[in-house]
Amino acid sequence: MPIDITDRLAISDLLAVYGDVLDAGQYNEWPGLFAEECVYTVYDAADAERGLSIGYMLDDCRARVLDRVKFVTEVWRGTVEPYRTRHVTQLVRINPAGAGRYTVRSNFMVSYTQPDGTCGLLVAGRAQDVVQVSAGRAQFVERKLYLDGTPARYLVYPL
Amino acid sequence: MSTDYENVRHAIAQRFLNSSDIPKEVFSDPDVYQEELKRFFYGRYWHPVAHRAELPQPDSFKTAWLGEVPLLVTRSAQIDEIRVLVNACAHRGALLEQRTWGEAKEFECSYHRWLFDAQGQFLGAPGRKEFRPDFREENYSLRRLRVSEHAGLIFVTLDESTPSLAEFLGDALAPLSDSLLDDGKLTLLGYQRVIYQANWKAYIDNDPYHAPLLHKAFHMLGWQGAAGQLVSTRPYGHLCILYAVKKYQDNGYLADPSVVEFRGTDDRARVIALRPVTGITKHVDTINVRFARPLGPGRTEVWYAFFGHASDTAAFAMHRVRQSSNLLGPSGFISIEDAAIYNRLQATARDGGYQRFVKGVGKPRADWTQNDEVSNTDWWGHYREVMGFAEDGFSQKNERD
Numbered sequence: 189m190p191i192d193i194t195d196r197l198a199i200s201d202l203l204a205v206y207g208d209v210l211d212a213g214q215y216n217e218w219p220g221l222f223a224e225e226c227v228y229t230v231y232d233a234a235d236a237e238r239g240l241s242i243g244y245m246l247d248d249c250r251a252r253v254l255d256r257v258k259f260v261t262e263v264w265r266g267t268v269e270p271y272r273t274r275h276v277t278q279l280v281r282i283n284p285a286g287a288g289r290y291t292v293r294s295n296f297m298v299s300y301t302q303p304d305g306t307c308g309l310l311v312a313g314r315a316q317d318v319v320q321v322s323a324g325r326a327q328f329v330e331r332k333l334y335l336d337g338t339p340a341r342y343l344v345y346p347l
Numbered sequence: 348m349s350t351d352y353e354n355v356r357h358a359i360a361q362r363f364l365n366s367s368d369i370p371k372e373v374f375s376d377p378d379v380y381q382e383e384l385k386r387f388f389y390g391r392y393w394h395p396v397a398h399r400a401e402l403p404q405p406d407s408f409k410t411a412w413l414g415e416v417p418l419l420v421t422r423s424a425q426i427d428e429i430r431v432l433v434n435a436c437a438h439r440g441a442l443l444e445q446r447t448w449g450e451a452k453e454f455e456c457s458y459h460r461w462l463f464d465a466q467g468q469f470l471g472a473p474g475r476k477e478f479r480p481d482f483r484e485e486n487y488s489l490r491r492l493r494v495s496e497h498a499g500l501i502f503v504t505l506d507e508s509t510p511s512l513a514e515f516l517g518d519a520l521a522p523l524s525d526s527l528l529d530d531g532k533l534t535l536l537g538y539q540r541v542i543y544q545a546n547w548k549a550y551i552d553n554d555p556y557h558a559p560l561l562h563k564a565f566h567m568l569g570w571q572g573a574a575g576q577l578v579s580t581r582p583y584g585h586l587c588i589l590y591a592v593k594k595y596q597d598n599g600y601l602a603d604p605s606v607v608e609f610r611g612t613d614d615r616a617r618v619i620a621l622r623p624v625t626g627i628t629k630h631v632d633t634i635n636v637r638f639a640r641p642l643g644p645g646r647t648e649v650w651y652a653f654f655g656h657a658s659d660t661a662a663f664a665m666h667r668v669r670q671s672s673n674l675l676g677p678s679g680f681i682s683i684e685d686a687a688i689y690n691r692l693q694a695t696a697r698d699g700g701y702q703r704f705v706k707g708v709g710k711p712r713a714d715w716t717q718n719d720e721v722s723n724t725d726w727w728g729h730y731r732e733v734m735g736f737a738e739d740g741f742s743q744k745n746e747r748d
Binding site: 232234235238240241242243244245246247248249250251252254255258259263264267268269338339340341342343344 | 447448535537539540542543544600601602603606653665668669671672673676677678683686690691
């Protein structure tokens with residue numbers, strides 16, 4: 189099934205803006221990239237292949253997504269060691285699922301930079317998303333990230 | 348003992364005068380680290396390396412590390428017993444099994460195709476007829492370690508003279524049973540992994556136990572508590588905190604309070620530090636064994652293994668998964684605040700100062716409470732003895748029972 193070019197552009201924009209929002213530390217903007225009913229999860233890729241269910245982050249409803257923002261911006265602030273991120277995202281495949289919905293695969297690498305100047309690769313992995321496009325605007329219905337290997341440090345912020 | 352270590356030992360002994368003031372060089376000195384590997388990790392201690400739930404089927408295996416020694420944990424279908432072998436080919440020493448888990452009846456070294464069974468016995472190799480005249484198959488088994496098991500938790504030791512596991516655990520045995528739901532019939536839910544930029548002692552010293560002042564999350568959730576019972580064993584200093592789960596009262600702070608709800612019936616909450624370096628927690632509805640591995644003086648890898656119980660309903664297992672994923676791992680609501688502290692402690696480990704224990708130090712043992720810092724000092728007293736820092740006649744000060 190051919191993919192509407194405006195939908196393709198909307199999906200591509202969503203992936204780009206997603207990384208930009210997080211890299212800018214605009215965590216309050218992050219839930220707005222998800223549909224009202226949404227899922228956000230971060231798993232270890234090998235564990236997921238093995239059928240294990242534990243994730244690094246497991247937000248299976250919008251309320252959990254909102255609570256994650258609260259912890260990042262209010263609870264942990266001042267205690268955790270902060271770092272800046274840089275998302276590099278590669279769109280791999282878009283498949284229509286009907287009614288403006290698409291399954292989207294992408295790869296990502298996220299670097300981290302700590303206040304002392306330490307900089308390195310935080311995580312690499314793949315994303316398996318479900319995206320809804322309505323009136324030219326794309327939002328994540330599901331965003332499931334699968335990490336390759338152990339993160340370079342403990343994760344604070346959404347990926 | 349190497350001359351290098353003897354010099355270091357003598358210098359530290361002059362600063363390490365009691366179990367409440369810890370010279371920071373023990374967290375950063377490379378000679379101390381090497382000696383710790385010998386005395387603790389390869390010495391007369393038991394080390395948890397797996398839970399039976401990680402090897403659910405006959406022929407399951409898991410690889411792990413004890414310090415710098417690679418391990419192959421097998422569950423042989425032939426004898427249905429857990430064996431722990433050194434994961435190195437008995438021929439030229441290549442790492443035998445590269446995968447972290449799987450199922451296998453036999454293990455073949457890809458270098459010269461030597462074959463071993465799951466009990467570590469040599470089964471055969473190409474060119475066998477031309478092997479040296481004194482070759483005896485029984486001398487070329489994989490090295491097998493002493494194993495002991497409690498509530499499904501598999502412990503190993505490299506030292507044949509290590510006392511029994513029950514003696515080693517002492518009064519920590521009962522809290523450990525509590526944590527593993529008595530019968531140990533657990534199911535593996537999954538892992539979270541992390542590398543801390545911290546010495547292994549900084550990790551275990553501050554993971555299971557610390558004052559709740561750190562946890563802004565507790566404050567937000569109205570979860571403060573200090574009414575727990577404290578158990579500290581001697582001589583090893585295993586530390587156990589026993590309390591009852593305090594149900595979360597929804598104060599409107601969380602949009603989704605279901606993730607912190609207590610939905611089970613077993614309200615025993617336990618936090619345990621098994622020396623030298625394993626953390627075990629049973630908190631709310633999570634069951635967690637933290638398998639830690641030192642990676643040098645300033646790095647520690649921790650695998651947080653989360654479990655359910657064989658009797659869990661599907662809905663309760665899913666609740667455990669949600670709670671485990673979000674609450675008590677390295678990025679969990681609560682324990683991420685611990686993670687930040689390990690690294691920050693390590694950042695000052697070369698400044699020539701001390702880490703000090705203050706609160707409750709000097710109180711009679713019977714009066715120790717959950718939030719007293721004194722609870723880690725049995726371990727530090729033991730560490731000081733084992734590392735030879737108490738040998739030079741420098742007396743312990745400010746110590747009381």
